Amino acid sequence: MSYFVVGYYAMLIGASCLAAHFKQRSLFLLLFSLTLVSFVMGIIGGAPALWFVTVGAGLIALAAGTSYAFREFLVTIAPPETAKELRTAPLTAAFGLFVIFTCAIAMVFADLIAPYGEAEVISSAFAPPDENLLLGADQLGRDIFSRLIYGARNTVGLALAATALAFIMGALAGLYAATKGGMFDQAMGRIADIIMSVPSLIFALLMLSIFGTNLAILVIIVAIIYSPRVFRLTRAVAGNVVVMDYIEAAKLRGEGTWYLIRKEILPNSTAPLIAEFGLEFCFVFLLIAGLSFLGLGIQPPTADWGSMVRENATLISFGDITPLIPAGAIALLTVAVNFVVDWMLFRSSGLKE
């Protein structure tokens, strides 16, 4: 039995006892059940399985530590009002903010950060990671790390543009429909139903093969696919606001529809809309990544995360993790955005669990 295994169990049992002693009930339960599970894992998998657990726990602890430090950092630099809100943010939200922040840095300073160009062939195909190539090379010998950085700009930027466009179209239509009612409301509602009734991926494939795969067209099509959801949400939220007395007062004052929407309704519907923006962003992001994977999204040699997965997919059968790196980036950003959105939903609705 190695020193590592002895130390591993000693640590766990010691920590469990300490937790029990200080009446940290949930912590004790967690640690002690981990100890018991470790016994089984140790017997079946031996020391490597325990290493795996240690590394996993270390990573989680690292992420938690980073999130904590990042939250403190934000609290320190933010103005007092925002700082007060941030202090109540859960660690998951802080983690999400950290990932988004890192991603934004990568997007803005891609040219400075990336050691090589996104289409630059610098080594042999599928070269393993070394000092020069942090994450190895892809099927043409391009640096995966550099392409990941540029991919953030392309994929995330595109998703952001498409989501923003979907929101502008959907929210405006929803607000007008709620305020005007009648024929306009009915017409918009039926159009939204029609768009929603076609499966989104098929609709996108169809449209892209008709109009060609041009970036502007891609953004517009994705925006059209996602705007009906925004429309429905906005209409429902605004519908609750429109019946309030202050809207009646404003109508009786003789205010126009645009004023009603801008000054009276919109400020009272922003919270759910922002939360929805985060959610939609994830869906749009995944759709664009999916389209790229199918070869209809962003065209080579432009780097983007979805097509990077596809291009390197063959490597997975050789037990290499290279194709998982861009996939991991997609997953990480999606999870991060969802963490932040959860926090915003919690704040806007006062949800408890």
Place this chain on the structure above:
Amino acid sequence: MPSKKKEVLLRIEDLRIEGFSNETWIEIVHGVNLTLHRGEVLGLIGESGAGKSTIGLAAMGFARDGCRISGGSVEFDGMELTTTPQSALRALRGSRIAYVAQSAAASFNPAHKIIDQHTEAPLHYRIKKRLEAQEDAMELYERLRLPNPGEIGFRYPHQVSGGQLQRAMTAMAMACRPDLIIFDEPTTALDVTTQIEVLAAIRDIVEQFDTAAIYITHDLAVVAQMADKIKVLLKGHEVEEAATESMLDSPKEDYTKSLWAVRSFRREQKSPPGDDAVPVISVQGIDAAYGDAKVLEDVSFAVHAGMTVAVVGESGSGKSTAARCITGLLPPLTGQILFNGTPLPPRYRDRTKEQLRQAQMIYQMADTALNPKVRISDIIGRPAEFYGGLKGAKLKNRVDELLDLIELEPSKFYHRYPPELSGGQKQRIGIARALAAEPAFIICDEVTSALDQLVAEGILKLLDRLQDELNLAYMFITHDLATVRAIADHVVVMQKGRVVEQGPKTEMFTPPHHPYTDLLLSSVPEMDPNWLTTLLEERGVDNIGEAAKV
């Protein structure tokens, strides 16, 4: 009452409750003592924020979200509720302690039949079988004088009226024959005529089953009918406690006296205008309908400059609909509305900015009438900007002037948002918004009914002062006859969409009345503890339901 000196059922000692706000715990109930004997009814009275409901809930060992019981003891029938585990408390609630909430409509689940909700507790506690429980429910419905007791329980909550629902809720509280019922403002949301039915029903059933009750209300006259003793609360402190009669006859504390004195505000009726005077607003022969349902029939009245016309009636009588016709939200089918002698277009969309400016409205619920996301300065400033074209410093001066007019300090309120204000302050902002347009005519739709009496009186005095200063014409919609007595010059009584009687105030409050006016007038609770008993005898106890319907 001396005959009720039985064993002590509930004893609350030095009860302290804290509420969580601004990230700290603040004490909101500061050491209240209370003793309740079996079969006794205690009235808890005070303004909103006095801690009445919080104490009522604490008597069940319950604290709302964001509140906690931080000290003292609540002893129910020998059991200390503050330390009892949740599971044991749950077994008490509904079976031995029951709660009747203010709004029965909001408390019933709209998706289940009334009787199914009624029998839920007895079935859960295995006191009765389903059929037994249903029969018992019907018996309780009968005792509470609900129409068709055998059938009414099988309806859904939205299929019965508000007063009936409130009685059904009382019946539901009685389902397990609890020892203690907590009534939290059960009649506040009801019309005077309906209120009587509910009050009489509650009083009877509490007496019949010898149930102890805590009756929470802000209406002194109501509590005088119901309670054996009264406790007055102010901001979480006990002011005084005494038996009902001695409390009414000789209140000791200044605060109690001020509560009693509230109803004394009364304005002299102004002399009626000459025959040739042109009314500011003249409503002539209006019929109106929502879809096929006719709600107004041949309604006519006139409002003169500097005068107040009070429109009275129970809910559903068409008071607010008449206001909607005047503002143009609901175009009348026939008839017309004249402003200073010239007809107004029936739809508000067709009216000119000037016509819209002249008629303003103040709403019942200041909460929904003010946009919570807009600053006070913008709420009040917008009409001045919109109609008067004021900008920059001029606009700011005008807003300051308006805030002064409604007796709120400009520097303190200018930058705040509506949720940061109290109910009375919000209503004042609503008034300022109406005044900002410099109108000739203001519709006040139940402006005081959501407010405490002291605050409401402040609002009435303010409106009165503004009328004198600005020569405004008011249409005052209300179901509260005390308000009418206080402020009206001319009274219009409405029932089922028709004007049943109208005339100057002094004339309306002296007999002979139209039978409906008579019913309304006699239904207003008075401070006399025997008022309800006497009234029921006069009307004949058995037909109280019909008496209210006429």
